[in-house]
Structures are given as C-alpha cells and as structure tokens.
Amino acid sequence: MRTLVVGATGFVGSRLVRALDEEGHDVVAFSRSADSESFPDGVEPFAGDLGDPESLEGLCDGVDVAYYLIHSLTSENFAELDRRYAARFREIAADAGVDRVVYLSGISGDETDLSPHLASRREVETVLAEGAFDLTVLRAAVIIGPESASFRIVDDLTDRLPVLVVPQWVRTPCQPIGVQDAIDYLTGLLRAAETRGETYDIGGPSVCSYESLLRMTAARKGRNIRILPVPVMTPKLSSHWLRFTTDVQYAIARPLAESMRHPVTVREDYDIQDVVPIDRTPIEAAIAASLAESSRQASR
Structure with missing residues (x-):
C-alpha cells in the first residue's frame, strides 16, 4: 500500500x-x-x-x-x-x-x-x-516521548525545582499514551476496515492527573519534589509561568497550558481499543522509555 x-x-x-x-x-x-x-x-x-x-x-x-x-x-x-x-x-x-x-x-x-x-x-x-x-x-491527550512538547514540559519541571508552585490544573484528569502505543494504533487501523470514517480516542491503560505525571517522572529520576497547587493562576498566567520553567518554546507552551484545564480522558464510546486492540504500555513504563531515549540522544 x-x-x-x-x-x-x-x-x-x-x-x-x-x-x-x-x-x-x-x-x-x-x-x-x-x-x-x-x-x-x-x-x-x-x-x-x-x-x-x-x-x-x-x-x-x-x-x-x-x-x-x-x-x-x-x-x-x-x-x-x-x-x-x-x-x-x-x-x-x-x-x-x-x-x-x-x-x-x-x-x-x-x-x-x-x-x-x-x-x-x-x-x-x-x-x-x-x-x-x-x-x-x-x-x-499527552503523548509520552522525548520530543513531545507536552511531556517535555513535565520533564523540564521535574528537573528545575524541588518545590513547584503550580496552577490548579495539575489536578485535572488526563490519560497519557506512550508514543509507541500511538504508532501501533495509527498503523493498526489500516487492518480494521470499520475504522473508516470514524473518530476515536486513544490513551494509555490508566487515568492520572498532571500532578501524578510530575511525581512519576520525578521518581523515575530519583528526585523528590513538592507540588503546591494555587487556585489564582489563570491559564494565561500559567502560560507565562511556563516561559520561565521550561525550555519548550513559549509559542508552543502557551496553547498547551491553556488546554490543560480540560479533563482529557478516553470516552468509553470512542475507545479505539475495542476495534484495534493492542497491549498498552503502563504510564510508568512509557515515562521510563522516554527518559532512557532522551538520555541516549543526549550522549550522542
């Protein structure tokens, strides 16, 4: 083909x-x-x-x-x-x-x-x-991988500060997906004729919050962090906050921060797993694979 x-x-x-x-x-x-x-x-x-x-x-x-x-x-x-x-x-x-x-x-x-x-x-x-x-x-939702802008924000935050004063949206539910799982769905749908003309959600096997994602990433690096959510940081303010806490381009970080106030989880009626079943990667394993690949890239 x-x-x-x-x-x-x-x-x-x-x-x-x-x-x-x-x-x-x-x-x-x-x-x-x-x-x-x-x-x-x-x-x-x-x-x-x-x-x-x-x-x-x-x-x-x-x-x-x-x-x-x-x-x-x-x-x-x-x-x-x-x-x-x-x-x-x-x-x-x-x-x-x-x-x-x-x-x-x-x-x-x-x-x-x-x-x-x-x-x-x-x-x-x-x-x-x-x-x-x-x-x-x-x-x-968030695709976990070394070049993912969303995950790079998480990675950078856990590198920079032992105490994170963060927007309230860190407690928003999300369902991250490892990049290899996303690729498996993208290629697998070619073998499922019923996916033609349809819309699906794709995500990992579990739901977490951005706060949990930060903690899992920090733990994988052997770091202890404190996270203090504050309710007064609007999406606009939080996008400016990211300007000083991540290397991700501000033009990219700003719209991503504005999107993080929304719960982004797979809806039952839209789950592609029912049509293109794969062995989904646990979030912790996807984080470990991403950090390992970033380390290999940095050492080249």
Whole structure:
C-alpha cells in the first residue's frame, strides 16, 4: 500500500514512517526538510511546504492512505494556518484520488469552552471531513516521548525545582499514551476496515492527573519534589509561568497550558481499543522509555 506521511520529520511522523516501512508499505515522507538521509532506505522523501502550492505538485499521486500530522503551534496565527493548510491538503488529496486520510487530533473533554489549541484541532477535523475520501480521526491527550512538547514540559519541571508552585490544573484528569502505543494504533487501523470514517480516542491503560505525571517522572529520576497547587493562576498566567520553567518554546507552551484545564480522558464510546486492540504500555513504563531515549540522544 502506498502511504503518505505529512509531517514526516516530526515527533510522531518520523516514528510512523519507520513503522510503516517496517510493515512493508511503500512510504512517501513529506516535510519541509525531507531528504533521503532522514529516513530508512526505500522511503521516498518529498520536500515541500503547505504554504507554497507550487512545491506540492505530485504530492498525492498514487497514494492510497495519507496520514496528516500538521500542527502549527509555533506561529501566533496557528489556527489560521492550520485551517488553510488542511483545506489545501484536502483538495490535493481529493483531486489525486486518495482513498483514505488519517488525522491525529487531540482529546478535549466535554467539547465545551475549548482552548484555541483544541478548537483549532476540531476545525481541522471539520475541514478534512469535507474531502472526497474516508477520514479517520484519532484524538490523543499527552503523548509520552522525548520530543513531545507536552511531556517535555513535565520533564523540564521535574528537573528545575524541588518545590513547584503550580496552577490548579495539575489536578485535572488526563490519560497519557506512550508514543509507541500511538504508532501501533495509527498503523493498526489500516487492518480494521470499520475504522473508516470514524473518530476515536486513544490513551494509555490508566487515568492520572498532571500532578501524578510530575511525581512519576520525578521518581523515575530519583528526585523528590513538592507540588503546591494555587487556585489564582489563570491559564494565561500559567502560560507565562511556563516561559520561565521550561525550555519548550513559549509559542508552543502557551496553547498547551491553556488546554490543560480540560479533563482529557478516553470516552468509553470512542475507545479505539475495542476495534484495534493492542497491549498498552503502563504510564510508568512509557515515562521510563522516554527518559532512557532522551538520555541516549543526549550522549550522542
């Protein structure tokens, strides 16, 4: 099967390219920096920019399934860019006769009072759903992995301070998922025809709070931390607080912080585990794997 990964050099995209290639798919890897050295032998790199229509000629030619992994959080006008890029890709994919598109979105709780970040994810889902192809949407909360912006915030916080005065949202329920589990769901749905045209939540085997996630990460590093939630720190203030407590770009950390006030857990009726069952990784094991990979990367 000829598969296209849009956003192939990103945190999830690079892993997805390798997994699809290992499963024997004919993979096209698209990003602005795509080149043959970035991917396994046999993967076809396609360098282009969704902001430059001329660079996209032939992108979807012969493609059966396309994974759309574009999120523009580094830009102030990220919602506008995401809307424009999604519409452009939708038309290119439809014109080329792509059979199926898979979009990785975000869990957003009860779907009310959405943060700009999560509202943008919903808008992209709507834009892609208007295409002449079957759309499958997977919604994830925190993806645990070394390059995940959400998990890097957790990692940085547990490195910086023995006492954390944190926003009240640290007690918000969430259902993190290890990056390998996310990849397994993304590839596994190709073998489940019933996932066409459907939307699913993906998460790990248990629910925790951000506070618990901080404590588990600190414990894995052999650190003891005290966490003091304060109710007066608004989402806007907490995003500024992150400017001084994490190395994650402020333009990325701000919308993520605004989203953390929402419970993000897998809804029973939307759980993909019922359709694409996998052996899910416990949160503690996913944290350990992420920290170990970060350590290997730092030692290279």
